[in-house]
Amino acid sequence: xxxxxxxxxxxxxxxxxxxxxxxLLDKKPIVVVSAVGGVTDLLIEAGQKAxxxxxxxxKIKAKHEAVIQGLxxxxxxxxxxxxxxxxxxxxxxxxxxxSPRTSDYLVSFGERVSCQLVAAHFRNKGVKAKHHFAYDxxxxxxxxxxxxxxxxxxxxxxxxxxxxxxxxxxxxxxxGHNDKAEITTLGRGGSxxxxxxxxxxVGAEEIQIWTDVNGILSTDPRIVQSAHNLxxxxxxxxxxxxxxxxxxxxxxxxxxxxxRDIPVVVKNTANPxxxxxxxxxxxxxxxxxxxxxSVKKNVSLINIYxxxxxxxxxxxxxxxxxxxxxxxxxxxxxxxxxxxTVTVDAGQNIQxxxxxxxxxxxxxVDKDLSIICLVGEGMRKGxxxxxxxxxVMAKESIxxxxxxxxxxxxxLGFVVGQEHASKAVERLHAVLxxx
Ligand code: ADP
Ligand code: ASP
Ligand code: MG
Numbered sequence: 008x009x010x011x012x013x014x015x016x017x018x019x020x021x022x023x024x025x026x027x028x029x030x031l032l033d034k035k036p037i038v039v040v041s042a043v044g045g046v047t048d049l050l051i052e053a054g055q056k057a058x059x060x061x062x063x064x065x066k067i068k069a070k071h072e073a074v075i076q077g078l079x080x081x082x083x084x085x086x087x088x089x090x091x092x093x094x095x096x097x098x099x100x101x102x103x104x105x106s107p108r109t110s111d112y113l114v115s116f117g118e119r120v121s122c123q124l125v126a127a128h129f130r131n132k133g134v135k136a137k138h139h140f141a142y143d144x145x146x147x148x149x150x151x152x153x154x155x156x157x158x159x160x161x162x163x164x165x166x167x168x169x170x171x172x173x174x175x176x177x178x179x180x181x182x183g184h185n186d187k188a189e190i191t192t193l194g195r196g197g198s199x200x201x202x203x204x205x206x207x208x209v210g211a212e213e214i215q216i217w218t219d220v221n222g223i224l225s226t227d228p229r230i231v232q233s234a235h236n237l238x239x240x241x242x243x244x245x246x247x248x249x250x251x252x253x254x255x256x257x258x259x260x261x262x263x264x265x266x267r268d269i270p271v272v273v274k275n276t277a278n279p280x281x282x283x284x285x286x287x288x289x290x291x292x293x294x295x296x297x298x299x300x301s302v303k304k305n306v307s308l309i310n311i312y313x314x315x316x317x318x319x320x321x322x323x324x325x326x327x328x329x330x331x332x333x334x335x336x337x338x339x340x341x342x343x344x345x346x347x348t349v350t351v352d353a354g355q356n357i358q359x360x361x362x363x364x365x366x367x368x369x370x371x372v373d374k375d376l377s378i379i380c381l382v383g384e385g386m387r388k389g390x391x392x393x394x395x396x397x398x399v400m401a402k403e404s405i406x407x408x409x410x411x412x413x414x415x416x417x418x419l420g421f422v423v424g425q426e427h428a429s430k431a432v433e434r435l436h437a438v439l440x441x442x
Pocket of ligand 3: 011196199254255256257
């Protein structure tokens with residue numbers, strides 16, 4: 008049972024977490040928690056301030072103290088954590104550098120604190136609960152700071168160690184250890200992934216993701232307020248939605264669940280009676296062709312043009328080898344006889360790729376774009392979806408920079424300028440779902 012930032016963001020929500028978990032103690036739940044809402048961002052901000060020469064953790068302390076006071080916990084419960092955080096920031100201030108390794112150590116404070124607060128509340132309520140840093144239970148990862156992957160041995164270790172516990176474990180999401188016992192993180196939003204890894208490791212009956220909305224919705228509710236709940240979604244649909252921007256699930260969450268065929272349930276901590284969304288291996292064929300629309304912002308498009316591509320074999324291999332060697336992940340691809348266009352997340356360092364490609368091709372990079380993705384198993388046999396997209400975009404005078412169908416037969420992705428993304432989603436949602 009994973010509880011996100013908002014779900015552990017206030018004394019009232021943490022009490023709600025207790026109300027949700029305590030009736031299920033017989034089922035031996037494992038609780039995974041995110042940092043108290045907003046704390047991860049504040050830690051990153053404090054790191055930036057330290058880089059610029061000032062040390063200030065007052066906002067972070069205030070968030071934690073509000074929880075401590077509201078729940079009546081021991082006021083010194085995390086004093087040592089705040090001291091350790093201050094020492095780290097002092098170090099950053101002195102050397103004026105934050106490496107990815109230091110950044111992971113820095114943001115780990117969020118989860119390392121929240122698990123202690125939640126466990127203390129459960130104990131005050133009379134539950135035999137203890138906090139655990141996930142790496143102490145076996146969350147071993149590779150060395151890829153800020154985006155680490157669990158090692159195969161993690162699953163075995165987590166399974167064995169957690170089964171041996173005789174209390175309710177309250178475990179940190181998001182963080183792990185590399186082989187040198189240095190703290191790594193699974194990427195922003197990674198607590199969902201932690202829950203899925205642990206769920207798969209122990210062979211859980213169900214993986215529950217408790218958040219601040221009624222499950223997976225037809226689109227981002229921050230764009231379309233009337234977005235509706237999806238009662239059942241297939242693993243494939245959920246994976247596509249998460250990968251292409253639906254923040255409600257970390258993109259890698261589905262994989263461990265799918266491997267062991269464990270249902271994932273997404274529910275609202277503030278509205279626990281709502282059934283939320285069940286993610287299963289098969290979802291019943293829905294009446295609508297498109298089930299949901301997701302948006303992935305901060306995308307760049309790389310267009311690679313070369314006449315040498317005509318009739319040359321090995322050309323695509325050569326291009327993708329360059330991306331692969333430079334560790335740049337490609338999301339969407341479209342090719343013509345003389346050009347290849349790909350989209351990449353703008354957060355990545357693409358310069359080395361552009362330099363290498365420029366040795367044999369003309370390369371153009373377009374920035375500030377968004378991918379809009381329509382997803383639904385019904386799209387396999389649905390006709391006319393692309394037509395509707397072009398129709399809506401033409402009516403709104405929104406240029407479509409790229410379109411791609413076929414990477415998976417259950418999705419259709421297209422790229423528009425970031426400034427048009429919300430409008431495009433609103434209009435499509437209205438046309439497809441009549442809302
Ligand atoms: P948590 O802190 O619980 O992990 P997140 O903020 O990471 O919560 O994810 C939940 C948020 O995801 C929602 O509040 C909503 O704004 C956003 N979101 C984006 N797309 C969707 C979608 N299709 N369905 C539900 N929520 C979505
Ligand atoms: N606290 C981390 C983040 O904000 C992980 C998570 O919430 O899932 O990214
Ligand atoms: Mg999240």
